[in-house]
Amino acid sequence: SFGTAQQGLNVSGGDDLIYYSLSGSFLHSDGVSAADSRLGNTERDGYQNVTASGRFGWTPSDAINIDYVFRFIDADREIDSVLPPNFVFTDDLLRRNLATTFFQRIQLQSFLMDGLIEQKVGFNFTDYDRSDTHPQFQDPRFMGQAKQFDYVANLTLLENNWLTAGLDYLDEQASSTSVTQRTQNNVGLWVQDAWSLAEIWTATAGVRFDDHSAAGRAQTYRFTNLVQVPDTNLQFHGTIGTGFRAPALAQNFFPGGNPGLRPERSKGWDIGATHTFSDGRFTLDATYYRNDFTDL
Numbered sequence: 001s002f003g004t005a006q007q008g009l010n011v012s013g014g015d016d017l018i019y020y021s022l023s024g025s026f027l028h029s030d031g032v033s034a035a036d037s038r039l040g041n042t043e044r045d046g047y048q049n050v051t052a053s054g055r056f057g058w059t060p061s062d063a064i065n066i067d068y069v070f071r072f073i074d075a076d077r078e079i080d081s082v083l084p085p086n087f088v089f090t091d092d093l094l095r096r097n098l099a100t101t102f103f104q105r106i107q108l109q110s111f112l113m114d115g116l117i118e119q120k121v122g123f124n125f126t127d128y129d130r131s132d133t134h135p136q137f138q139d140p141r142f143m144g145q146a147k148q149f150d151y152v153a154n155l156t157l158l159e160n161n162w163l164t165a166g167l168d169y170l171d172e173q174a175s176s177t178s179v180t181q182r183t184q185n186n187v188g189l190w191v192q193d194a195w196s197l198a199e200i201w202t203a204t205a206g207v208r209f210d211d212h213s214a215a216g217r218a219q220t221y222r223f224t225n226l227v228q229v230p231d232t233n234l235q236f237h238g239t240i241g242t243g244f245r246a247p248a249l250a251q252n253f254f255p256g257g258n259p260g261l262r263p264e265r266s267k268g269w270d271i272g273a274t275h276t277f278s279d280g281r282f283t284l285d286a287t288y289y290r291n292d293f294t295d296l
Helices: 249-253
Strands: 005-014 018-032 045-061 064-078 081-083 088-090 096-112 117-132 141-158 161-176 182-197 201-212 216-228 234-245 264-277 282-294
Touching: 161 249, 182 249
Parallel strands: none
Antiparallel strands: 005 018, 018 045, 045 064, 064 096, 081 088, 096 117, 117 141, 141 161, 161 182, 182 201, 201 216, 216 234, 234 264, 264 282
16 A cells, blocks of 8 residues: 555543543555656655544533633655656656644633533644745745634524524734735624424524624624424435635735735525435435536
C-alpha cells in the first residue's frame, strides 16, 4: 500500500467531577510520484501527518458542565513542480507543502428549570500556517487565525414543541509573504422552532440573519416536514431552504483571488419517501432534489 503505516495511542479516564481523553497518531506514506512516471519521473512524493487531540471536562454540578477540546495537526507533503516550457509535473526532490493547524474550543453548558432550558456558550480559536518550500513560489507562506464566539439556548416550550435560538460572531484574519494582514468578520443571529404531532407529523422552521463586514447582510430560512403514515413503515419528507456564503479571505485578497467576488446565494428543496423493512434493519429511500446557485 505504497509504504503506508499508521500508529495511534489513546488514554482516557475520569469520575463524577472531572474527565479527560487524549489521543495521538502518526501517519506515514511513501506515496507515488505526482509527476507522470511514464515521462521518467520515478521519485515518490511522500506524506506524513502528526495529529494530537484531547478533551478535558469539569462537572461541578448536575446543572453545569465545562469542556475544553483541542486538535493539533502537523502535515508534511512532498510535491513535484510544474515547469516551463510544457508546464507538466516534473520531479522535484526538495519541494514540500507544510501545514500546521491548531484548533481549540472552550464551552460552558448549563441547565435551568429541571432541564427545560439548556444553554451553551463557547469560544473557538483556530491558528493555521501553510508554506511551500519552492524558492520561486510567489507566495510561499500563508498564516491565519479565526476566532468565534457562539451562544445557543434550547427551550422546551411544550411537550411537543422546542425552540432553539442562538447568535455567533466570527472574526478572521490572514496574511502571507506578499500580502499584508487582511480581516473580515460576521455577526449571525438565528432561531428555529420544532414541533411534533402524535408521532405522525414532525416539522421545523428556522430563519437566520447575517451581517458580514465585506459581503453585506443576508436573511436565510429553512423549513422541514416529515409525515409518518399511520400503521405503516412509510414516511414522506420534504425540505426547502436558502443559503448564503461570503467569500473567504484567500478568495478575495490573495494571489489568484478576486476582490470583486460577490457572496454565493442558493435556494434548494427536496421531496421524497422512506420505507423501512425488517424492524428497521433495512431502509429504502427515494428523494428528488434541486439546488439553484447565484454567484457560485
